Amino acid sequence: MSKIDAEELSLNDKLIYINRVTKVVKGGKRMAFSALVVTGDGAGHVGVGLGKAKEVPVAIAKASATAKKNLIKVDMKGTTIHHEIRVRFGGAEVFLKPAAPGTGIIAGGSVRAVMETAGVKDVLTKSLGSANKTNVARATVSALSQIKDPKIAIARRRGPATGEVVNG
Structure with missing residues (x-):
């Protein structure tokens, strides 16, 4: 998978969560934040990041x-995804299913934030x-990265003789 150049895109950041953490040391407690x-750009590009600092x-x-x-x-397939997918990351599991146009994003918390910034509407x-x-x-994000257009995936498996499926 190739990396995308962030400078070319007009990206919007969305804060999902701030956590205050403490480290107990000899002199007391040291506060920090994660x-x-x-x-994402709302047009198919998305990324997630975690940062930690004192402020x-x-x-x-x-x-x-x-x-x-x-x-x-x-x-994406219009305003939705191509197919159902179920992905685990650590103890969390996410199930994504395509929806008809006009359905909206039926999700909560972190999933909703990722879908909105990615540009998935339904x-x-x-x-x-x-x-x-x-x-x-x-x-x-892992689930979204694994979603592929079925026509292109089949054409790639069959080889270069079926180039009309990829181009068409």
């Missing part, structure tokens, strides 16, 4: 930079297993 950000704005900036490095291209989803926002977001 931020989960999803970035919230720095953590968000780091998460945004990581999300831009991890951009993927989503293969989809049915179900989040199973762990509700960990980071793992759910990463499972969603």
